[in-house]
Amino acid sequence: MVRTIARDHGEKRQHILRTAARVFAEQGYDRASMNLVAQECGVSKANIYHYYDSKDALLLDLLQGHLTALRDRVAAVPLAGLEPEERLHLILREILLAQQGGEDEHKILLTGLALIGAEEQKALRQLQREVVDQVSAILRDLAPESLGTDRAKLRAVTMSVFGMLNWYTMWKPNAGAGARETYARLVTDFALGGVRGI
Incomplete structure (x- = not known):
């Protein structure tokens, strides 16, 4: 039965x-x-x-659910027709809002991805890459003359932006939506000033 x-x-x-x-x-x-x-x-x-x-199966489902929800939420942000500056702000804002209440999952993501099998890692890293690539494309649009031709520089700038988002997620776990929006604007302004000075 x-x-x-x-x-x-x-x-x-x-x-x-x-x-x-x-x-x-x-x-x-x-x-x-x-x-x-x-x-x-x-x-x-x-x-x-x-x-x-198994505990590994639980970890895998946890990471997959977290990354899929983040990827889907970021992909759903309406960006058509917007200037790169506003696209960057909206995407960074959405990433920070998506992390609200999910700080434990984010912490596990930072340490747990290396603990699962190679094939599972590959699938999860693809979900991560989709979010990273969306931010990277906007940063490239902001400074095509410097970031459009230098992939290493573009990657360094993109990862620096994500470093700021990770810092906020880990060190401001109880931040509300308003505070997250304010920080998203700060990171956007910081990136705009910094990117164009490269």
């Missing part, structure tokens, strides 16, 4: 993912156990294994 899926399967799975992200971020992935995740979820270890057959 085929086992049916409970109506609240999706909600329980999301609860497990969010709890696991917090546990992995606080304890470190290596030290965190499925026992601890189950305990923090308020369910049995057997219940966790009903959803995920």
